[in-house]
Amino acid sequence: MSFSAELRKEANPIFHAIFEHPFVQGIANGELKKEQLIHYVKQDFEYLSSFIRIYGIAVSKCENREDMDMFNQQISFILKSEIHPHNNFCQVAGVPYEVLQGYPLSPSSHHYIRHMLTVAHEGTLGEILAVLLPCPWTYWEIGKRILNEVNPDRSHPFYDWINFYGNRTDSITTKFCDRIDEWAKEATEREKEKMKEHFLISCQLEYMFWDMAYKLEEWPVKMEVVK
Numbered sequence: 670m671s672f673s674a675e676l677r678k679e680a681n682p683i684f685h686a687i688f689e690h691p692f693v694q695g696i697a698n699g700e701l702k703k704e705q706l707i708h709y710v711k712q713d714f715e716y717l718s719s720f721i722r723i724y725g726i727a728v729s730k731c732e733n734r735e736d737m738d739m740f741n742q743q744i745s746f747i748l749k750s751e752i753h754p755h756n757n758f759c760q761v762a763g764v765p766y767e768v769l770q771g772y773p774l775s776p777s778s779h780h781y782i783r784h785m786l787t788v789a790h791e792g793t794l795g796e797i798l799a800v801l802l803p804c805p806w807t808y809w810e811i812g813k814r815i816l817n818e819v820n821p822d823r824s825h826p827f828y829d830w831i832n833f834y835g836n837r838t839d840s841i842t843t844k845f846c847d848r849i850d851e852w853a854k855e856a857t858e859r860e861k862e863k864m865k866e867h868f869l870i871s872c873q874l875e876y877m878f879w880d881m882a883y884k885l886e887e888w889p890v891k892m893e894v895v896k
């Protein structure tokens with residue numbers, strides 16, 4: 670079994686908990702509250718900005734142009750394309766995208782971003798790939814599952830979101846998996862253990878991100894935003 674297949678197998682219970690999560694079910698059946706969509710977009714806008722910065726750190730650790738190019742393409746993808754699924758949520762919620770930008774992180778998004786940043790600063794390129802992989806992988810599988818199970822038509826409120834993530838053939842997931850498998854062939858057992866741990870924690874944090882949006886999670890004590 671390839672290393673990426675081993676990762677997917679170990680994370681299977683977490684992937685299934687994500688598919689069953691009420692926010693993900695809400696995308697499938699079109700039933701999410703306006704506040705939940707707004708909270709998600711506010712947090713995900715900041716998450717994606719951090720993801721770009723983490724790709725920047727990954728680039729600084731690359732030893733060849735192919736790896737640099739892979740991360741560079743992903744930075745462009747986030748900047749130019751990942752606005753479409755956010756726009757879909759904004760349209761359904763009836764709010765302009767611009768007003769949802771620049772908010773502070775809530776606890777689970779903070780935790781997820783710090784987890785990725787720590788590994789990016791301290792880890793090898795293999796560890797960085799492992800900590801980032803659950804992000805594209807879980808979304809790709811969510812999209813594919815909803816396409817298969819619901820087969821939404823254009824009247825579905827989240828038609829664009831579902832097709833954006835589910836309808837990818839040249840998936841980044843495949844590229845990351847191939848690169849991680851190549852990396853794992855040369856890695857020590859200790860490094861592979863760390864890669865596995867980072868991967869599984871990111872999967873848990875993907876779950877927590879959905880939960881954060883669904884429950885409108887905030888810090889226990891409300892803080893004034895200092896401008």
Ligand SMILES: Cc1ncc(C[n+]2csc(CCO)c2C)c(N)n1
Pocket residue numbers: 713716717720743746747751803804805806808841875878
């Ligand atoms: C919490 C959270 N997790 C995953 C994604 C999906 N996503 C974010 S960046 C990216 C491309 C990676 O190169 C993908 C697929 C999201 N939007 N928010």
